[in-house]
Amino acid sequence: MVEIEQVKKELSRPRNVVITSHRNPDGDALGSSLAMWHWLNQMGHKVTVIFPSEYPASFFWMKGADQIRIYDLEPEEIDGILEAAEVSIMLDYNSLQRIDKLGEKLQQGSYFNMLIDHHLYPDPLGDYILSDTTASSTCELVYRFIKEYADGPPVDLTIAECLYTGIITDTGSFQYATSAALFRTVADLKDIGVDNHYLHQLIFQTLEEKNLRLLGHCIYNRMEILEEYQTGIFFLNKHDFQVFDIQRGDTEGIVNYLLKLKNVKCAVFFRQQQTIVKISFRSKGDFSVEEIAKTYFNGGGHKNAAGGYWKKSLASAIDKFKEVLPEYKTELEKSIYT
Ligand code: 5GP
Numbered sequence: 340m341v342e343i344e345q346v347k348k349e350l351s352r353p354r355n356v357v358i359t360s361h362r363n364p365d366g367d368a369l370g371s372s373l374a375m376w377h378w379l380n381q382m383g384h385k386v387t388v389i390f391p392s393e394y395p396a397s398f399f400w401m402k403g404a405d406q407i408r409i410y411d412l413e414p415e416e417i418d419g420i421l422e423a424a425e426v427s428i429m430l431d432y433n434s435l436q437r438i439d440k441l442g443e444k445l446q447q448g449s450y451f452n453m454l455i456d457h458h459l460y461p462d463p464l465g466d467y468i469l470s471d472t473t474a475s476s477t478c479e480l481v482y483r484f485i486k487e488y489a490d491g492p493p494v495d496l497t498i499a500e501c502l503y504t505g506i507i508t509d510t511g512s513f514q515y516a517t518s519a520a521l522f523r524t525v526a527d528l529k530d531i532g533v534d535n536h537y538l539h540q541l542i543f544q545t546l547e548e549k550n551l552r553l554l555g556h557c558i559y560n561r562m563e564i565l566e567e568y569q570t571g572i573f574f575l576n577k578h579d580f581q582v583f584d585i586q587r588g589d590t591e592g593i594v595n596y597l598l599k600l601k602n603v604k605c606a607v608f609f610r611q612q613q614t615i616v617k618i619s620f621r622s623k624g625d626f627s628v629e630e631i632a633k634t635y636f637n638g639g640g641h642k643n644a645a646g647g648y649w650k651k652s653l654a655s656a657i658d659k660f661k662e663v664l665p666e667y668k669t670e671l672e673k674s675i676y677t
């Protein structure tokens with residue numbers, strides 16, 4: 340492990356840098372990666388942002404998003420970029436498994452490695468590691484990193500907009516994982532010129548009709564409430580994916596609607612994708628869904644927001660969840676909203 344002074348030495352001359360983030364990139368993955376991309380570009384480095392898979396249309400507006408390379412779409416070209424890279428910056432993920440084949444490639448390369456992340460239990464991946472599991476978002480940590488670096492370019496409006504995007508998406512517009520320090524950071528971003536109303540509109544108020552109909556379908560036809568366990572379930576099968584023409588990002592945020600129910604402390608959303616069932620977990624208060632995701636569904640994440648997957652049928656994924664849920668009954672009953 341090295342200190343930030345060593346990072347400064349590494350970046351004191353123009354370097355070839357790759358920035359990576361997790362599969363199914365969200366606002367924090369995009370915000371942190373693009374903020375870092377803009378900042379390093381200003382310092383004169385040659386920088387490429389690489390994601391394993393495509394990102395949702397709700398982030399197409401972000402400056403620099405059109406320059407992001409997608410490993411699923413052009414693996415050979417990207418292998419070439421990885422071979423030429425000298426510095427690897429891993430943002431918003433805690434294990435190379437989260438980025439599949441891209442992770443294998445990164446492991447083979449020889450880089451100065453940097454990890455900036457807020458997920459629980461980070462693997463010791465970086466020569467330099469900035470991991471804070473109490474942080475709201477990786478964007479909050481990128482801001483902290485840039486401040487601590489001190490003599491790099493200042494956070495300008497473009498970078499501030501990227502960071503604000505990750506902060507509002509990961510906190511659900513300041514509902515989760517907030518701290519006084521976060522609000523101070525956000526105040527700084529406002530001072531720099533961030534137009535929070537406009538960004539909110541761009542990110543959260545640009546749905547298409549089919550998105551709202553899909554939400555209605557989940558609530559009306561694909562919801563199950565397990566009262567005894569204060570748990571709510573949504574699920575979508577392959578047919579639903581066709582009927583609603585579900586694209587990347589279209590299911591984002593839907594799981595949170597279950598938490599609107601007074602008696603629901605744990606929310607789970609099962610989606611039957613091409614080869615796997617993708618699962619999102621959310622919870623209120625001190626009940627940890629990270630634990631269930633990690634123990635039974637090959638996943639992980641945070642206490643109140645986790646994810647995982649299941650390699651068999653949709654029905655068997657839901658059955659498995661119902662089978663293990665009784666193990667958590669006492670914890671669910673005990674847990675309080677804090
Ligand atoms: P979401 O439900 O929005 O896809 O993910 C919620 C949180 O769980 C995110 O912090 C994400 O990084 C984490 N997560 C989602 N899917 C997986 C997964 O398959 N494995 C692990 N380890 N974490 C996941």
Ligand code: MN
Nearest residue numbers: 367431477509
């Ligand atoms: Mn994040």
